[in-house]
Amino acid sequence: MSLRERIGSSVALLAGDKQADRAVPPTGFTARLTVFTSAAMAFLAVFVLALSLTAGRVADRWTEQLAQTSTLRISAPDGQIDAQVRAALRVLETTPGVAGARALSDEEQRALLAPWFGPDLPVESLPIPRLIEITETDGGYDTTGLRARLQAEVPGALLDDHARWRAPLVKAAERLRALGFAAVILIAGATAAMITLAAQAALAANAQVIRVMRLVGAKDSYIAGAFVRRFTLRAFFGSTVGVAVSGVAVWLLPELDVAGGILEGIGLSGAEWLWIAAIPILASVVAFAATRAAALRTLGRHS
Amino acid sequence: MIELERAAYSYGGGELFTDVTLTLAPGSFHFLTGPSGAGKTTLLKLCYGELIATAGHVRLFGENTRKMDRDRIAMNRRRIGVVHQDCQFLDHLPISENVALPLTVAGRSEEADAYLGELLAWVGLTRQAQQLPPELSGGERQRAALARAIILSPDVILADEPTGNIDWEMSQRLLSLLVELNKLGKTVLVATHDMALIRAAKAQISARVLRLKDRKIQAAEVDL
Numbered sequence: 261m262s263l264r265e266r267i268g269s270s271v272a273l274l275a276g277d278k279q280a281d282r283a284v285p286p287t288g289f290t291a292r293l294t295v296f297t298s299a300a301m302a303f304l305a306v307f308v309l310a311l312s313l314t315a316g317r318v319a320d321r322w323t324e325q326l327a328q329t330s331t332l333r334i335s336a337p338d339g340q341i342d343a344q345v346r347a348a349l350r351v352l353e354t355t356p357g358v359a360g361a362r363a364l365s366d367e368e369q370r371a372l373l374a375p376w377f378g379p380d381l382p383v384e385s386l387p388i389p390r391l392i393e394i395t396e397t398d399g400g401y402d403t404t405g406l407r408a409r410l411q412a413e414v415p416g417a418l419l420d421d422h423a424r425w426r427a428p429l430v431k432a433a434e435r436l437r438a439l440g441f442a443a444v445i446l447i448a449g450a451t452a453a454m455i456t457l458a459a460q461a462a463l464a465a466n467a468q469v470i471r472v473m474r475l476v477g478a479k480d481s482y483i484a485g486a487f488v489r490r491f492t493l494r495a496f497f498g499s500t501v502g503v504a505v506s507g508v509a510v511w512l513l514p515e516l517d518v519a520g521g522i523l524e525g526i527g528l529s530g531a532e533w534l535w536i537a538a539i540p541i542l543a544s545v546v547a548f549a550a551t552r553a554a555a556l557r558t559l560g561r562h563s
Numbered sequence: 564m565i566e567l568e569r570a571a572y573s574y575g576g577g578e579l580f581t582d583v584t585l586t587l588a589p590g591s592f593h594f595l596t597g598p599s600g601a602g603k604t605t606l607l608k609l610c611y612g613e614l615i616a617t618a619g620h621v622r623l624f625g626e627n628t629r630k631m632d633r634d635r636i637a638m639n640r641r642r643i644g645v646v647h648q649d650c651q652f653l654d655h656l657p658i659s660e661n662v663a664l665p666l667t668v669a670g671r672s673e674e675a676d677a678y679l680g681e682l683l684a685w686v687g688l689t690r691q692a693q694q695l696p697p698e699l700s701g702g703e704r705q706r707a708a709l710a711r712a713i714i715l716s717p718d719v720i721l722a723d724e725p726t727g728n729i730d731w732e733m734s735q736r737l738l739s740l741l742v743e744l745n746k747l748g749k750t751v752l753v754a755t756h757d758m759a760l761i762r763a764a765k766a767q768i769s770a771r772v773l774r775l776k777d778r779k780i781q782a783a784e785v786d787l
Contacts, residue, residue: 282656282660283653283656283667284666285653285655444724468651468653468654469653471651472651472652472664473638473664473668474613474637474655475640475645475647475651476640476664476665476668476711477637477638477640477641477665477668477669477715478635478637478668479633479634479638480633480634480637481634482668559633
């Protein structure tokens with residue numbers, strides 16, 4: 261059968277006719293099982309997608325923001341630190357690829373340390389290194405060259421271009437995103453398995469219907485169609501309910517600003533909501549394929 | 564119409580019948596008789612492609628059933644009306660929809676309005692049209708099964724013990740319907756062990772009687 265014929269037969273299978281659908285009596289157990297499974301799986305899929313897309317956003321944000329900045333830490337004895345900060349700023353001003361550099365104020369340093377030491381830390385009286393925030397141009401600077409100059413002119417300076425810790429965090433976020441999509445695929449697989457079992461139960465319960473339909477000249481595709489349409493619609497209905505409920509739950513999630521904003525913005529935003537709108541369609545496609553395969557397999561055994 | 568050429572059917576290591584050669588010519592009327600378990604129902608199933616002969620050939624309208632796929636067999640079944648002893652209905656649908664099922668399956672459900680009323684009147688089931696199959700008597704179910712079997716105006720009608728569960732009067736009524744169809748040019752094959760029914764039919768039409776016995780088929784005119 262050519263691809264066009266396959267598509268044509270699949271469309272005809274979905275279109276069907278109401279009389280054919282009436283030939284299969286409604287079976288409460290398999291109907292409830294399919295709707296519940298689809299709703300539950302869609303509910304889980306939305307949460308997994310939300311987490312996965314959030315992880316993706318975090319990875320992108322870290323990549324974009326942190327890749328363009330670096331930090332210079334100045335550690336020096338009392339009395340020398342201000343001079344070294346000024347020297348470092350002079351070096352940075354004349355370094356190609358550095359768009360800007362500024363020393364963090366005491367308030368900013370206090371805010372950075374507040375999560376660990378509390379808000380009343382006497383920064384001024386403690387031997388805390390001074391931090392200089394460096395903003396890079398698009399092309400960036402020559403890290404090796406800058407380190408060499410700093411070593412010569414500012415002995416207490418330590419350049420951190422964030423690469424050391426940014427890469428594993430971005431990698432972790434990307435893995436989280438990949439795991440999320442893998443989980444969605446697993447959910448689709450589990451849905452297919454459950455719907456296949458429900459379809460097989462329905463087919464077994466309707467052996468008499470199949471016998472009669474065959475007796476009056478029904479083709480396998482016609483008989484299968486009555487089951488396929490029913491299960492596809494149930495999966496669509498169940499997954500729509502699941503998506504609606506979980507969509508509201510995700511929308512109502514509180515804003516999280518934990519550990520420096522790592523989990524900030526968890527949930528869905530903008531066009532990402534379109535992803536969850538695709539879940540009922542995906543569930544219907546899964547149900548269609550699973551039921552059709554189960555029906556044709558069962559009808560093949562009945563021949 | 565339907566030809567069996569040295570057909571045999573075996574299952575479970577045993578041979579039910581062998582070397583059966585039979586031709587159902589257009590417009591013919593055949594009875595198939597024989598003891599219970601002789602293979603009458605199996606032979607009928609070979610005639611409408613539900614089973615495939617384990618040896619020999621069965622041809623439906625010139626096509627060998629062994630070479631047909633399931634869709635082709637389904638298409639050929641639309642030219643063969645089958646009436647079973649147990650009728651086999653969809654019990655959740657009213658009789659009118661059961662009778663119209665072959666039209667629905669053939670994608671011609673819009674024709675039901677034109678044929679259904681007349682057909683139900685012909686088999687005397689107008690009043691029962693909206694009843695469910697389990698609500699009907701044995702005779703009514705048999706007549707409904709016959710109506711369903713002929714709604715597509717098939718070329719061949721196969722009936723398997725159609726009078727097995729009904730009284731003599733109803734048997735006569737069903738027989739007269741089959742005879743009437745045969746007079747309209749339909750080919751009829753009835754499997755039965757009801758000799759009285761066969762004698763009644765032979766009084767009205769020229770029917771050939773075949774006996775399935777000792778795994779062979781033979782003409783049985785002398786017994787009647």
